[in-house]
Amino acid sequence: WLKTFPALGTIAPCHCCGPQILSSLPLHAAPPSREGPPSCSMVFFGSTESRTATMCSPPTLEGAVAQQECSPRCAVGVGGVSSPASSLSAAALLWLPPEARVAQQLQDYAARSSRNERAVCELEPQAFAEQVLLGKLGRAAVDGGDSAQPLFRKVGGVWRLGGLEVLYRFRSADGVPFPSFVNFVRAASDQSAEPCDRLRASFRSHAMRSLRRVDARLSLLDSEMRHAMASAGLLTTLNFTAKQLQTAVAQPLHNPELLGLEETEYDDEPAALSEVRRSAWQKFGMLALDDVHPTLAEVQAHAPAQFTYEPPRTPAGGAFKPWPAEYRHDLAFARRFVADFACTRATCPRAKASLKLSEEFCCYLIGVGYAPFSRQCMSAWRKAHPEASAAVRAAGLELISEAIDAGIGICFEVSFDDSDVEWLLKAIPALENHMSKQGGMSGSIALPYSLVERDILALPGMPGNCD
Numbered sequence: 001w002l003k004t005f006p007a008l009g010t011i012a013p014c015h016c017c018g019p020q021i022l023s024s025l026p027l028h029a030a031p032p033s034r035e036g037p038p039s040c041s042m043v044f045f046g047s048t049e050s051r052t053a054t055m056c057s058p059p060t061l062e063g064a065v066a067q068q069e070c071s072p073r074c075a076v077g078v079g080g081v082s083s084p085a086s087s088l089s090a091a092a093l094l095w096l097p098p099e100a101r102v103a104q105q106l107q108d109y110a111a112r113s114s115r116n117e118r119a120v121c122e123l124e125p126q127a128f129a130e131q132v133l134l135g136k137l138g139r140a141a142v143d144g145g146d147s148a149q150p151l152f153r154k155v156g157g158v159w160r161l162g163g164l165e166v167l168y169r170f171r172s173a174d175g176v177p178f179p180s181f182v183n184f185v186r187a188a189s190d191q192s193a194e195p196c197d198r199l200r201a202s203f204r205s206h207a208m209r210s211l212r213r214v215d216a217r218l219s220l221l222d223s224e225m226r227h228a229m230a231s232a233g234l235l236t237t238l239n240f241t242a243k244q245l246q247t248a249v250a251q252p253l254h255n256p257e258l259l260g261l262e263e264t265e266y267d268d269e270p271a272a273l274s275e276v277r278r279s280a281w282q283k284f285g286m287l288a289l290d291d292v293h294p295t296l297a298e299v300q301a302h303a304p305a306q307f308t309y310e311p312p313r314t315p316a317g318g319a320f321k322p323w324p325a326e327y328r329h330d331l332a333f334a335r336r337f338v339a340d341f342a343c344t345r346a347t348c349p350r351a352k353a354s355l356k357l358s359e360e361f362c363c364y365l366i367g368v369g370y371a372p373f374s375r376q377c378m379s380a381w382r383k384a385h386p387e388a389s390a391a392v393r394a395a396g397l398e399l400i401s402e403a404i405d406a407g408i409g410i411c412f413e414v415s416f417d418d419s420d421v422e423w424l425l426k427a428i429p430a431l432e433n434h435m436s437k438q439g440g441m442s443g444s445i446a447l448p449y450s451l452v453e454r455d456i457l458a459l460p461g462m463p464g465n466c467d
Helices: 085-089 099-112 125-133 180-187 197-220 223-232 245-249 273-283 296-300 331-347 359-366 374-384 386-405 418-427 429-433 449-457
Strands: 002-006 011-014 018-021 060-062 065-067 146-155 158-168 234-241 259-264 286-292 353-357 409-412 435-438
Touching: 099 146, 099 158, 099 449, 125 180, 125 197, 146 197, 146 449, 158 234, 158 435, 158 449, 180 197, 197 234, 197 245, 197 259, 197 449, 223 234, 234 245, 234 286, 245 259, 245 273, 273 286, 273 331, 286 331, 296 386, 331 353, 331 386, 353 359, 353 386, 359 374, 359 386, 359 418, 374 386, 386 409, 386 418, 386 429, 418 429, 429 435
Parallel strands: 234 259, 259 286, 286 353, 353 409, 409 435
Antiparallel strands: 002 158, 002 234, 011 018, 146 158, 146 435
């Protein structure tokens, strides 16, 4: 729910010859140049241009955890021009840990975490707001509910930490109190036909308290770490409904450059949303659009001929992830977000944005969802419905291309194998440097935000830490 999200890219230390630029592209940059040594496509974070540098070979994965080494003859350059040492010494050095190492930390925490109390899971929305969100009756969530789930980005052929998506957790590391939390959000937003004003206010207050808590925790980090995170674009992105965004933008904060906002689909669009987005991009490190998903009509528009749609089926025979007839964050809405970003970036080049493709969209696009049977289910559907499958892929390719052309990154809200996206990368090579995945080897596990510094940011290779 609160989310740390990567603007993606890293400046890394070479222990043999000083600072190096080691990075995949930030979300706002153009595809890397293919010229120069084949193993050294780089960018300097903070620029809107693609840069290349000559450096040591990219890291490789040895067993479960990647180990990184530098050759003693690493030469640093930006855009083919040598960079003064002073310009790099001013930037923080952040050496992001590999996916396997981060996942192990989260799995260790999950093994010792408690389960959500059944009584809490069964609370009605008003009781949930009072007893859990406000902590009455001793039922306050760990860290106020702020727990961090990793997102990963490929760097030098290895999936590495690219951000930490902070989800709501009560006690259990791998899920919200269900169904109480889900029912509360529904009753407190436009997901309900008649949302409760009192619950809506509780929802908004909780979101703002979360924003201030995360900002305060970032302030507790030492200046070297904060500078490193800013240079790497390691952003803590918090979720807000469209109707909560303006209040979030108005909050007094100490670390807006380390924070991002994510616009969820729970509320209808308020007036002047484009202006609110512009303000968010100007103040924060990023604004993302959550849970993008096409409607049936949008998919059919990409088919050469009308097709009869039938949803995939679960092993038990039920409908699985059917396309909706209407949806707030459909492709048309996503394109308006892209247009708003393009307008903002014309006057605010530092603005960053991302489209998050929902689990449902990922199921149809790359054949992967959360359910353990999703691969088998979607594979069978694609074979039985080739026209519909081709249409949804065409719709996805078109949106992804438009987003990348505008400098917007793409986050798949599922974990996937590299082979799942091979066809996408062949169709859109630039996607490789604009792509992230959620959860990875750690799945839905999230770590209390107060433990992030100790258990993740203190991993070997991070600022002030050595293997």
